[in-house]
Amino acid sequence: MEKERETLQSWKERVGHELDVVVAFWLEHSHDQEHGGFFTCLGRDGQVYDDLKYVWLQGRQVWMYCRLYRKLERFRRPELLNAAKAGGEFLLRYARVAPPAKKCAFVLTRDGRPVKVQRTIFSECFYTMAMNELWRVTGDAQYQSEAVEMMDQIVHWVREDPSGLGRPQLPGAPASESMAVPMVLLSLVEQLGEADEELAGSYAELGDWCAGRILRHVQRGGQAVLENVSEDGEELSGCLGRHQNPGHALEAGWFLLRHTTRRGDPKLRAHVIDKFLLLPFRSGWDPDHGGLFYFQDADGLCPTQLEWAMKLWWPHSEAMIAFLMGYSESGDSALLKIFYQVAEYTFRRFRDPEYGEWFGYLNREGKVALTIKGGPFKGCFHVPRCLAMCEEMLSDLLSRLAPASAPAAALSARSPPADPARRGPPRAGARPAIGPARPAERPYPALGPPCAWPSRREGGPGGRARRRALPAGGRARRAPPLPPPSPRSGTQI
Secondary structure (H helix, E strand, C coil): CHHHHHHHHHHHHHHHHHHHHHHHHHHHHCECCCCCCECCEECCCCCEEECCEEHHHHHHHHHHHHHHHHHEHHHCCHHHHHHHHHHHHHHHHHCECCCCCCCECCEECCCCCEEECCCCCHHHHHHHHHHHHHHHHHCCHHHHHHHHHHHHHHHHHHHCCHHHHCCCCCCCCCCEEECHHHHHHHHHHHHHHCCCHHHHHHCHHHHHHHHHHHHCCEECCCCEECCEEECCCCCCCHHHHHEECHHHHHHHHHHHHHHHHHHCCHHHHHHHHHHHHHHHHHHHECCCCCCECCCEECCCCCCCCCCCCCEEHHHHHHHHHHHHHHHHHHCCHHHHHHHHHHHHHHHHHCECCCCCCECCEECCCCCEEECCCCCCCCCCCHHHHHHHHHHHHHHHHHHHCCCCCCCHHHHHHHCCCCCHHHHCCCCCCCCCCCCCCCCCCCCCCCCCCCCCCCCHHHCCCCCHHHCCCCCCCCCCCCCCCCCCCECCCCCCC
């Protein structure tokens, strides 16, 4: 037990220190003091090599700063909050291409003029996440109004009418569904419903719908997670149908783990661990050089993507979260062993001890292929989110290993209170030292046949008939108070 504690403590200090270094990199190099918003095209040493601004990365960085400010005491500093607010104001002014329409740009010039629009929902999703987090740390009702209204628009595009995205319906294109869409919607359901019973209730059906759609990507008798399926949940033909993304499956895994905890369904949790954690790891881990392949073909054929064998930063970040969360929720020591395996590879190969932050792109052998620290796809998100979440989970695990004789005050000082959205209501009596957290049981609706979920037009929860309207004058309810943050001794930045 003592050796286990020492290992957990060592990793907690390691990820905490690395989080300090990573955040310091973005604070120093990414802020545009003249026009607002953030630079994300940063070289190894933080030098800006392109001043284009990517809306989804702007939203992610606002969200990340607010989350750190809200959750971890050492980041509750004015410069972090002010930077987040400045980024939020940049989004409010420039993200939408033609206000009052909701469609957001994908790329903006440095001063906020639209350059490119994608026919997807991802810029809008991270805009929503940013606005909701800004509301939580500032209490400004304008941000929550923006978040709820954009969420309604996104769900309308996904479940009712995608024509507003501008994507043409071509007769030869297969009617397919990418796992990314229900994944990001499920993440938004958790984001908006945190500590908000009214919104959580109104989005409950949507969360179940998203989980059901993600689970349909388990194909071939449970032996493969496919990135794309048909609209009725069947395997597609060709390269599109055989396409696998191990990192995405692992990220979906921890999204689903949070959902099963909210729903109180241990049976589904076990299924998620088996199919979305262990299965993609076993098939996706490179037996020769270590690390996760970026893409795979379900039939073992050579993928057509040139980068298929590269090792990227974000799948490994998501794997660290997934396996530590799986262990925290189930108590299965095999998952903790995999966490250590992935974390050791990740820290050894991706982090840059000279300039800080992580390299994003390695070749198959694990050598740096691109020295950039940010670009159109890598910003201040996956790495700090991984480190912050792992630090919180490791703190929680250490608190469960605390001696039974330790005073209650000492225990509360070591670890933050469990997040009610993850842990459920507290139980009477002592918790097991290490093992699954047991939320109150709630019946989970059976995952019926494809497309069995009621649509928004049918008035299901989360549909337009149940839209959560703001009171007259656009004033939202007061933001929930900031929770007691997680203290950590060590380097302060």
